[in-house]
Amino acid sequence: MTFEKAMVILFTKVAQTVIAERFTHTFFDNDGNRVRKVFAYLFSVFIAIFVNLFFYKPIFNFLSIFLGLSAIALSYNGTIKRKCIFVFYILAVSCLIDLVVSAFLIKPFGYDGYSAFVSIFALLLLHAAQLITERFFGNDLGIELNNRYWLFIIASLLVCIITSIVIFMDKTVSSFSLSLVCGAFLLVNIIISYLMDDLVKSSQKALENQVLRDQVSSYEREIMLQNENMEALRSFRHDMKRHFAEISVLASTGEIEQIKNYVSAMENNLVESRRLVDSGNTALDTVLNYMLQRAVDKKIQLNVKVVVPSDLKLSAYDMNIIFGNLLENAIEAQKDVKNPSIDLEINYLMDSLVVEISNRCLQKVIFKGGLPITTKQSVREHGYGLKNVKKVLDKYISTLDFECSDERFTVKILMKI
Numbered sequence: 001m002t003f004e005k006a007m008v009i010l011f012t013k014v015a016q017t018v019i020a021e022r023f024t025h026t027f028f029d030n031d032g033n034r035v036r037k038v039f040a041y042l043f044s045v046f047i048a049i050f051v052n053l054f055f056y057k058p059i060f061n062f063l064s065i066f067l068g069l070s071a072i073a074l075s076y077n078g079t080i081k082r083k084c085i086f087v088f089y090i091l092a093v094s095c096l097i098d099l100v101v102s103a104f105l106i107k108p109f110g111y112d113g114y115s116a117f118v119s120i121f122a123l124l125l126l127h128a129a130q131l132i133t134e135r136f137f138g139n140d141l142g143i144e145l146n147n148r149y150w151l152f153i154i155a156s157l158l159v160c161i162i163t164s165i166v167i168f169m170d171k172t173v174s175s176f177s178l179s180l181v182c183g184a185f186l187l188v189n190i191i192i193s194y195l196m197d198d199l200v201k202s203s204q205k206a207l208e209n210q211v212l213r214d215q216v217s218s219y220e221r222e223i224m225l226q227n228e229n230m231e232a233l234r235s236f237r238h239d240m241k242r243h244f245a246e247i248s249v250l251a252s253t254g255e256i257e258q259i260k261n262y263v264s265a266m267e268n269n270l271v272e273s274r275r276l277v278d279s280g281n282t283a284l285d286t287v288l289n290y291m292l293q294r295a296v297d298k299k300i301q302l303n304v305k306v307v308v309p310s311d312l313k314l315s316a317y318d319m320n321i322i323f324g325n326l327l328e329n330a331i332e333a334q335k336d337v338k339n340p341s342i343d344l345e346i347n348y349l350m351d352s353l354v355v356e357i358s359n360r361c362l363q364k365v366i367f368k369g370g371l372p373i374t375t376k377q378s379v380r381e382h383g384y385g386l387k388n389v390k391k392v393l394d395k396y397i398s399t400l401d402f403e404c405s406d407e408r409f410t411v412k413i414l415m416k417i
Contacts, residue, residue, distance in 0.1 A: 004116075004176060005116070006053070008116040008119065008120075008179060009049060009052045009053060010049060011120075011183060012119045012120060012123060013045055013048040013049050013052065014045055015120075015123050015186060015187075015190070016048065016065075016123060016126075017041055017044045017045050017048070017068065017072075018190055019123065019126055019127050019130055019190070020044065020068070020069060020072055020090060021041065021072070022127075022130045022134070022190075022193060023086065023089075023090055023130050023133065023134075024072065024076060024086070025134060025197075026130075026133050026134045026137055027076075027078070027082060027085065027086040027089075028076040028077070028078050028082070028086070029076075029077065029078075033075070036075045037072075037075040037076070039075075040071040040072045040074065040075035041072060041075075043068065043071045044067075044068030044069070044071055044072055045068075047064045047067055047068055048061075048064045048065065048068055050064075051063070051064040052064075062091075065091065065094070066087065066091065069086070069087045069090055069091065070083075070087055073086050073087055089133075093126065093129045094122070094126060097122050097125045097126055097129070098122060100125075101118055101121060101122050101125070105118070105121075105165070105168065116175060116176075116179040117164075117168060117175060117178045117179045117182055120179055120182045120183050120186055121161075121164055121168075121182050123186055124157075124160065124161055124164065124182060124185060124186045124189070125161065127157070127186065127189055127190065127193075128154075128157050128158075128161065131153065131154065131157065131193065132154075135150060149196070149199075153189075153192060153193070153196060156189065156192065157189050160185035160186075160188070160189060161185075163181075163185070164178075164181065164182045164185060167181060167182075214287070214290070214320055214324055217290060243262075243266060246262065247259060247262060247263070250262065276288070276289050276292040276293065276296070276302065276304060277289050277292065277304060277306050279306045279307065279308050279310075279346075280308075280309075280310035281308050281309070281310050281311075281312050282310075283312075283314075283315075283316040283319055284306070284308060284312060284314075284319055284323075284346075285306075286316075287316075287319050287320050287323050287324060288304075288306065288323060288327075288344075291323065291324060291327040291328065291331070292304065292327070292344070294331060295327070295330075295331050295334075295342055298331065298334065298340070299340070300331065300334050300340040300341065300342055301339070301340065301341040301342070302341070302342055302343075302344070303341070303342070303343045303344070304343075304344045304345075305344070305345045305346070305347075306344070306345075306346045307346070307347050307348065308346060308347070308348045308353070309348055312348065312353070312417065313417050314353065314417055318392050318395075321388050321389060321392045322355075322389050322392055322393070322413070325385035325386065325388060325389050326355075326357050326385075326386075326389060326411055327342075327344070327357065328385065329385055329386070330342050330357055330359040330409075333359050333360070333361055333409065334359060334360060336362075337360045337361075337362055339360070340359075340360055341359065341360055342357070342358070342359045343356070343357070343358040343359070344356075344357050345357075348417075351416060351417060352414060352415060352416050352417065353413070353414075353415050353417055354413070354414055355411075355412070355413040355414075355415075356410060356411070356412050356413075357410070357411045358408050358409070358410040358411075359408065359409055360407060360408055360409075361404060361407060361408055361409035362407060364404075372386065372402060372409075393413065393415060396415045396416055396417070397415070397416040398413065398414060398415035398416065399412075399413070399414045399415075400412075400413055401413075
């Protein structure tokens with residue numbers, strides 16, 4: 001066996017294992033024992049290289065791929081059914097690609113000396129199948145990539161595939177040069193895929209950081225309100241003896257009207273710092289008070305009704321995303337509206353949270369994909385709020401509906417808690 005062939009086998013089997021790892025993003029969560037996964041991938045590469053170097057026959061090659069994929073599947077947490085689907089899906093796609101390459105490239109042109117190129121080109125097509133599978137069947141709940149990014153990725157991959165075919169049809173190009181070019185195409189596209197993953201993770205991290213910053217701001221306001229209330233109580237308690245003495249004097253002289261006025265003045269002095277919502281659920285009250293205070297600062301009229309249990313089983317993170325984004329959109333929509341107003345009603349009925357948020361809306365709302373299109377000038381940087389709300393709601397049994405009538409825009413949510 002030549003050194004050139006050995007290097008081709010090493011490259012193709014490593015690339016094949018890397019593409020299999022990319023498939024796991026669609027079929028499994030990123031869990032499982034880390035050491036076990038490392039050994040599974042090493043085993044997959046080793047057995048594939050070993051069989052191709054010393055026992056190269058189609059049946060043995062197929063068996064080595066099957067064993068490698070099985071080891072990878074077993075290293076992840078998941079049901080046996082999902083693991084079997086993972087293995088047989090990749091095997092089926094690989095076999096289909098081999099048949100297509102053989103039927104449309106090898107047999108029509110009779111290029112028997114290009115086996116190295118064929119192996120790498122088949123992997124390029126397998127990588128394309130992986131990207132399409134991830135795009136349409138992936139279960140990632142993180143931030144979606146914009147469609148233009150997916151279009152760029154698929155377009156670059158198609159350019160590489162078409163270029164490889166054009167070079168393949170040129171008989172003057174050597175097998176080694178053709179394999180080198182196709183291998184470079186494959187390597188570049190795999191790197192782009194991992195860069196795409198980093199972009200998704202960084203976007204998700206940015207969202208989490210923003211939610212945490214909003215939570216911190218909300219809690220700071222709650223602490224400020226509590227401190228103001230405590231200070232008012234301390235001040236009142238400090239003067240309590242004098243208050244009782246004055247009331248006692250007024251009572252002894254029969255000044256009932258003055259007693260009423262004095263007690264009324266005491267009540268006014270004990271008025272708490274304004275809490276717009278006080279449902280008893282700390283996490284929900286915190287985010288609502290924070291967002292609604294912003295509406296008050298902008299002189300927006302509020303009509304708020306919140307009736308929920310104090311032990312509502314909804315995480316503070318999900319509350320911040322849902323109510324933070326929806327109320328921020330409602331506040332933003334009142335920017336140029338005369339007599340701006342926002343109605344908020346939240347009820348808990350039969351283990352379900354019922355939410356209705358309505359605001360004045362003078363502009364015509366355009367929908368795309370079931371969601372309103374942002375009216376902000378920079379569409380690329382905005383418009384993710386409702387998408388993030390929908391992703392959170394997708395974790396529950398829920399509905400999300402929009403209505404636009406009588407110059408009011410209404411969002412309705414029903415979610416099983």
